[in-house]
Amino acid sequence: MRPPSIESAVVLTLLCVPGAVAQQGLVTRPLDSASVVRLRLARGGPVEAVLVAPFAPESSAVTYAPPPLRDCGVPRAVCRFRTPVADVRAIEIPRGHRAGRGALIGAGIGGGLGLALGLAVAGNEPCVALPGASCDQPGDFALVSLTTLTGAALGAGLGALLGLGESGWGPAP
Numbered sequence: 248m249r250p251p252s253i254e255s256a257v258v259l260t261l262l263c264v265p266g267a268v269a270q271q272g273l274v275t276r277p278l279d280s281a282s283v284v285r286l287r288l289a290r291g292g293p294v295e296a297v298l299v300a301p302f303a304p305e306s307s308a309v310t311y312a313p314p315p316l317r318d319c320g321v322p323r324a325v326c327r328f329r330t331p332v333a334d335v336r337a338i339e340i341p342r343g344h345r346a347g348r349g350a351l352i353g354a355g356i357g358g359g360l361g362l363a364l365g366l367a368v369a370g371n372e373p374c375v376a377l378p379g380a381s382c383d384q385p386g387d388f389a390l391v392s393l394t395t396l397t398g399a400a401l402g403a404g405l406g407a408l409l410g411l412g413e414s415g416w417g418p419a420p
Contacts, residue, residue, distance in 0.1 A: 273338045274419045277303040283314065285416050287337040288330065299327055307332055342417035349410020350403040357402015358395050365394030 278284065280301050286294045286309065296311035310329045313319050319326040369387035 272304040273332060273335060274302065274304055276420045277301055278338070278340075278419060283341055284311070284419065285339040286311070286330070286335055287339065289334045289336055293339075296328075302338070309335055309338070338419040339416040340419045342415045345410040345413040345415050346407045347410065349406035349408070349413070351406070353402035353404070353406020353409070354399045355402070357405070358399030360402070361395040361398020362391065364398070365391035368394070 278298055278301065280298050282298045282302075284296055284298060286296055288294060294311075295314050295317075297314055298310070299312050300310040302309055308329050308331050310327060312326050312328070369390050
């Protein structure tokens with residue numbers, strides 16, 4: 248009988264990894280009822296919810312309701328869902344907001360538009376001077392720089408404002 252090959256060892260290791268990941272709990276510390284969470288279900292997309300019952304590492308199911316401002320079509324007192332832990336891939340909790348990310352995206356878009364505007368206007372300005380005076384206009388570089396920086400600043404401000412309305416999510420403890 249020949250000894251096991253490296254390939255056999257790798258295949259056996261890879262077959263064991265999904266079982267090890269599935270055995271890990273969704274949380275390491277209990278989550279109180281009324282906690283706002285986002286559930287990543289095995290089937291379907293993410294679901295924002297409010298826990299109706301506490302959820303602990305040893306829990307067998309997640310009991311939740313939709314967030315307060317969402318309607319589920321039945322009276323609020325009856326609107327409850329219970330999902331087995333096996334059907335939940337991950338539980339996430341709110342982690343701040345997305346203002347920084349929004350500011351970066353807005354600065355990139357605003358700066359790009361400002362650059363395009365500056366390049367379009369540069370060199371097309373007529374020189375109107377008083378008799379005996381020369382046209383001492385700022386150079387094209389200064390104009391392009393000004394429009395680019397102004398666009399980036401306005402875009403960053405608008406992106407930060409939009410990002411404040413979007414929650415950031417992270418894994419539950």
